[in-house]
Amino acid sequence: MNLMYLTFQEDAPLYLGVKNKIEGQISAFEKLGYQVTCSMWQDNRFCFFGADSFQRPLDPAKRLMKQMTSIANEYIGGHPFDVLYLRLDRVSSDMIQICKTARANHVKTIAVEIPNYPYLADYMRNVKYAKTLGTKVKTAAKVAVTAADDRLSGRKLKQYVDAVVLYGNKADSFFGVKAMNGDNGINxxxxxxxxxxxxxxxxxxxxxxxxxxxxxxxxxxxxxxxxxxxxxxxxxxxxxxxxxxxxxxxxxxxxxxxxxxxxxxxxxxxxxxxxxxxxxxxxxxxxxxxxxxxxxxxxxxxxxxxxxxxxxxxxxxxxxxxxxxxxxxxxxxxxxxxxxxxxxxxxxxxxxxxxxxxxxxxxxxxxxxxxxxxxxxxxxxxxxxxxxxx
The missing domain is CATH 3.40.50.2000 (Glycogen Phosphorylase B;)
Known part of the structure; x- marks a missing residue:
């Protein structure tokens, strides 16, 4: 059985703890009998590690997330997986498209992990810490667009996703999808x-x-x-x-x-x-x-x-x-x-x-x-x- 662990996490020293967590989860999936492919980005490259390794350069002058979701959508559409496990900071229209592509490519199970729930407060605090009025206005506009995309996209989540794992405050559902509260683990x-x-x-x-x-x-x-x-x-x-x-x-x-x-x-x-x-x-x-x-x-x-x-x-x-x-x-x-x-x-x-x-x-x-x-x-x-x- 094949499992795609899709994450847009940067592989950098600052995020060593997060990387250790992801590697621990991957090791667990492998012990449970899955052949795992994982994604991360490093040094302006979006990389896929596993049976069919793959990487593509990223243009730092353009929106990195937009580039990575496009690459991920193409990759998942061209490779067979039984399970898609997505680690997401939030919901977006691009993520919904990836889930839709996965279903079209006969992925049987899709699970989403949200590592910090609720998460919109994290975006809102960026406005609080902006140093100038102009920066505050621009940041507030970006946060508003992000929040709107999250809310609108979330309505479509239950069409494609089987379960959500929430790390943070307790909840039994997430945009109508059944949810469980996750526990971090270790090797x-x-x-x-x-x-x-x-x-x-x-x-x-x-x-x-x-x-x-x-x-x-x-x-x-x-x-x-x-x-x-x-x-x-x-x-x-x-x-x-x-x-x-x-x-x-x-x-x-x-x-x-x-x-x-x-x-x-x-x-x-x-x-x-x-x-x-x-x-x-x-x-x-x-x-x-x-x-x-x-x-x-x-x-x-x-x-x-x-x-x-x-x-x-x-x-x-x-x-x-x-x-x-x-x-x-x-x-x-x-x-x-x-x-x-x-x-x-x-x-x-x-x-x-x-x-x-x-x-x-x-x-x-x-x-x-x-x-x-x-x-x-x-x-x-x-x-x-x-x-x-x-």
Whole structure:
């Protein structure tokens, strides 16, 4: 059986986490018996990887998305697939055309993944952050056209799509198509558990791994560290280790570090992966998952970082609803989903508790193995969409 995983994701260091997710899903589909073809764009080329590899140059002077959807439509019309799995930021008339072409070419099952739902707020915030009046007007016009295309195209979705997978806020349907709330997963075997630290007097290092910083809310950690540093002299020192960070946001983030007097307490590692990232995991005590979902209007999240922390048996912080996590989960500390600085006294107490009880790390790893493996998750998605299974 053949499966087309269609995505318009850029293959770039900034999106390493997203790429890891896509590769994990592809690996799961292959383990489930599918021969998979996947698309991505890189270096002004739209590429298809799989049994029939293919690439076509993109003209950077023209609308990239328009070029890629045209190429994808042509490719899907000329290649046989049993399943089409689309990862989309939003609905558009071009996407509807691709689904229509797929059906005409006898694709049996079409499933759509929406990675950030609801998503229109993301487009609207572009207006808020436009710097000049002229830019605001132009941006507002583009957002209006985008929203209109999404709403109008969405009405046609149920003619072609069998199921939608939503990552974000909970919903049972999407433009009349049955929907399930997706969970992010990981390849458990690729992540090695870190050694358990039992030294309660040791300083505490907090790890943040992210490309885009704005909605991760790591500035809340900095604010909390600043308050803790000023008010506590008897507790363990706090450190923050940042892996990644969009270069356009880094100046502002670094300026906040300087303003709060945390220059000696924050380490910037740049983008890391593989063994380099694993080695950093071994030097920290707690991971920070997304702490700024409220900035995108989200209350529910399925953070890939949290899954990776969990597989590594690294306790973590989060600030959103997660279907798999309970309030009393011993290896995860839930924080408010708002602008408030992180209460570092709670974080210290949480880390100390995890250090004193080595069974928590064992429980965390077993939890990840049971709940977060991509094969289990994608099997549920295919069954929900009604795809044939070997």
């Amino acid at each position: 458990i075997d690729r992540i090695e558990p870190i050694p358990h630290c039992a030294d309660t007097s040791k300083d505490i290092a907090i790890l943040g791994v992210a490309g885009t910083l704005w909605w991760q809310g790591y500035d809340r950690i900095l604010q909390g560290m600043s308050t803790y540093k000023k008010s506590r002299s008897d507790g363990p020192a706090l450190k923050f280790v940042l892996v990644g960070g969009d270069k356009t946001e880094m100046p502002e983030f670094r300026a906040l570090v300087e303003k709060l007097g945390l220059s000696e307490d924050v380490t910037f590692c740049g983008f890391k992966k593989g063994k380099e990232l694993s080695d950093i995991y071994k030097t920290v005590d707690v991971g920070a998952s997304s702490l700024g979902c409220y900035r995108r209007g989200l209350t529910r999240c399925s953070s890939l970082k949290a899954r990776e922390y969990c597989a590594a048996a690294l306790p973590f912080l989060y600030a959103y609803d997660d279907a798999k996590l309970k309030e009393d989960t011993p290896f995860a500390l839930r924080l408010p989903n708002d602008e408030s600085p992180v209460n570092m006294d709670r974080v210290v107490e949480f880390v100390q508790h995890c250090r004193k009880d080595p069974s928590i790390a064992k429980e965390e790893r077993e939890f990840a193995e049971k709940n977060y493996d991509w094969k289990t998750i994608m099997k549920q998605v295919l069954e929900f969409a009604g795809a044939s299974m070997k």
